[in-house]
Amino acid sequence: MDCIVCQSEIIMQITWANLFQLSLPRPICDECAAGLKLLGGKQCKKCSRPSIEKICSDCLWWEQQEEMNTIEFNHSIFSYNEKMKAIVATWKYRGDYVLGEIFRDYVSKAFRERFSFLGKESLAVPIPLSGERILERGFNQALQLCEFLPIEHAGILSRIHGEKQSKKTRHERITSENPFFIKQPINKAVVLVDDIYTTGTTLRHAAQLLKQHGCPTVYAFTLIRG
Amino acid sequence: MANKITIKQDEYHLHFAGKLLLRREIPLDDTAFKQLLATKQFTPLKPIKEKNFHLHCERCGNEKSSLFGKFPCTQCESTHVYCRKCIEMGRVSECEKLYLWTGEKPIWPRHESPCTWEGSLTAAQQKAADRIVSAIRINEKETLIWAVCGAGKTEMLFPGITEALICGKRVCLATPRADVVKELYPRLQQAFRAVTIQALYGGSLDKAGTAQLIVTTTHQLLRYQEAFDVIIIDEIDAFPFHADPSLPYAANRAKKSESTTVYLTATPRSKQRKRIQRKQLPHIFVPLRFHGKPLPVPKAKMCFSLKRDLQNLTIPKTIINWLKNRKNPGRQLLIFTPTIMLAEKLQKPFEILLLQTGLLHSAKQLQSVHAQDPDRGIKVQAFREKEIVALITTTILERGVTFPSVDVVILDAGHDVFDEAALVQIAGRAGRSPDDPTGEVILFHQGKTEAIHEAITSIKEMNKRGGF
Numbered sequence: 001m002d003c004i005v006c007q008s009e010i011i012m013q014i015t016w017a018n019l020f021q022l023s024l025p026r027p028i029c030d031e032c033a034a035g036l037k038l039l040g041g042k043q044c045k046k047c048s049r050p051s052i053e054k055i056c057s058d059c060l061w062w063e064q065q066e067e068m069n070t071i072e073f074n075h076s077i078f079s080y081n082e083k084m085k086a087i088v089a090t091w092k093y094r095g096d097y098v099l100g101e102i103f104r105d106y107v108s109k110a111f112r113e114r115f116s117f118l119g120k121e122s123l124a125v126p127i128p129l130s131g132e133r134i135l136e137r138g139f140n141q142a143l144q145l146c147e148f149l150p151i152e153h154a155g156i157l158s159r160i161h162g163e164k165q166s167k168k169t170r171h172e173r174i175t176s177e178n179p180f181f182i183k184q185p186i187n188k189a190v191v192l193v194d195d196i197y198t199t200g201t202t203l204r205h206a207a208q209l210l211k212q213h214g215c216p217t218v219y220a221f222t223l224i225r226g
Numbered sequence: 227m228a229n230k231i232t233i234k235q236d237e238y239h240l241h242f243a244g245k246l247l248l249r250r251e252i253p254l255d256d257t258a259f260k261q262l263l264a265t266k267q268f269t270p271l272k273p274i275k276e277k278n279f280h281l282h283c284e285r286c287g288n289e290k291s292s293l294f295g296k297f298p299c300t301q302c303e304s305t306h307v308y309c310r311k312c313i314e315m316g317r318v319s320e321c322e323k324l325y326l327w328t329g330e331k332p333i334w335p336r337h338e339s340p341c342t343w344e345g346s347l348t349a350a351q352q353k354a355a356d357r358i359v360s361a362i363r364i365n366e367k368e369t370l371i372w373a374v375c376g377a378g379k380t381e382m383l384f385p386g387i388t389e390a391l392i393c394g395k396r397v398c399l400a401t402p403r404a405d406v407v408k409e410l411y412p413r414l415q416q417a418f419r420a421v422t423i424q425a426l427y428g429g430s431l432d433k434a435g436t437a438q439l440i441v442t443t444t445h446q447l448l449r450y451q452e453a454f455d456v457i458i459i460d461e462i463d464a465f466p467f468h469a470d471p472s473l474p475y476a477a478n479r480a481k482k483s484e485s486t487t488v489y490l491t492a493t494p495r496s497k498q499r500k501r502i503q504r505k506q507l508p509h510i511f512v513p514l515r516f517h518g519k520p521l522p523v524p525k526a527k528m529c530f531s532l533k534r535d536l537q538n539l540t541i542p543k544t545i546i547n548w549l550k551n552r553k554n555p556g557r558q559l560l561i562f563t564p565t566i567m568l569a570e571k572l573q574k575p576f577e578i579l580l581l582q583t584g585l586l587h588s589a590k591q592l593q594s595v596h597a598q599d600p601d602r603g604i605k606v607q608a609f610r611e612k613e614i615v616a617l618i619t620t621t622i623l624e625r626g627v628t629f630p631s632v633d634v635v636i637l638d639a640g641h642d643v644f645d646e647a648a649l650v651q652i653a654g655r656a657g658r659s660p661d662d663p664t665g666e667v668i669l670f671h672q673g674k675t676e677a678i679h680e681a682i683t684s685i686k687e688m689n690k691r692g693g694f
Binding site (some may be wrong): 136 | 630
């Protein structure tokens, strides 16, 4: 099997652990995997950002914005380093769907560790793309991440087309209008799923709308903390 | 791609002729586009075909099953196959079409005297240049120019390009590497001032690719079909052109059915040599460097503790001895290593050693460079300007760069990355200037490989053909 990032052959090291038990083939080679940086160490409890403070200054600010203080916490897995930027660019912007497979194991493991308290009754909701964007890419990367989760997911949100988030400045993002609308009311706890948490505005907008339509608590689960 | 440019209706053919494009690469609104489709000026092609039970990407020729992926298309609500091989040029999938221009064909201007280059060619260069001119004049299918490193290949091309422009032909000069495109572009602009020239490479600003004379990376040829009357492919032996089958595939498709392909190389691969021997590929050999001196012949030096020493990041005794007894210590030093890791890690031990022997005056005069180094351009420039005395490098500097007076050292020349072509190219870095036409090339190895042997024989052979 070849690494899906660098196309070089993956040579399995035979150890006592996998000598008698066949292990599943990994989609990514050790070298590429080593380029991805897992978040760890001291982090903000609310947004997963590496921080010495228990709650970082951004999150303290969000807590004062009553209307937008809508998510319990965000959990992210990776930091946004150069290697990750390159992978995300090909996966998301070029539309190389297969690359998402890299994250399958990481996502399901992180979910089990961090969100096991939720139980089966909760629902994963992917952050939607606007109609125009989905036309461009053909798929929603957040929906792909949802498929790696052990709980059910439903696309109950829609999005009005606007400028790409990654093209906006921080101020433009925070003060932007809520671009979402909701298709059906909900009464279960929701885990919002997206690929990147940057300022948190997108997720908070979505959560605000969910809460207005009956959702008791909203959590956020993102692949990368930008 | 550029969505905002407006194209006049009577210029469509100038923009789209010879191109093979995705819908999103065609900057026209839907009504204009549909009309062109209805009038059969664009012909849609199926981008991914099934051939004998395996898939085939029409754009890049990929047939490797591991390089096809599937994605669930939200629009069509079904799963589509797409090509992962050429995804950097925009995704090609089953639910899209590739569009080929089948409308009016553009007529390229005939230039009267396009060449503004004022230099002159040596006798050996002139012979090859004449050969290219006659090949272009009679539309000879293909011809190979085998010119030793430092023969002055670019200048040899000017008469041929001139001839093509006089005949109103469209010319493409393709090379495997973007660095080389960036270097060639200004030189061509100087040589053909009145001609519109465009340079294409990943990240180039001008993406239109509509000029009569185009300098491009071989990758960008993936967007062309039946476009050029003359294609000149530089360094056909270089990575990735010989290793990636989609590049010859693209180059072959980009030429018109009646056209001339000129290959340039200093070290033909066995595939081309066989064709030369069987007289299937006409070729001309340029054995002389432009200064008329022979190629420096590399010396292989056995070094028993080499691999162990390199692992421990110490410099083997044999190398230290050689360094102390160089014939001309005034030359700069180019040290090749097989891996990026070694290039980085050997910097410190070499720094200590070279400071001790007095070759360096400060630690800054030694640098290491590799493909992922963001400062590689700056470092290479500093080496050219002799601010750096010794440079440790991976194979990225094996070709296309000229330093006037260097000694070349290869550490672990038996490593797989140093194949025959690479060794010949690396040896060709020495003795490039008429002021210092020799230079030492030392291959340190721990057991001679086939490649080392072949490289030395082939350099001797080339010198012999040059009359030395």
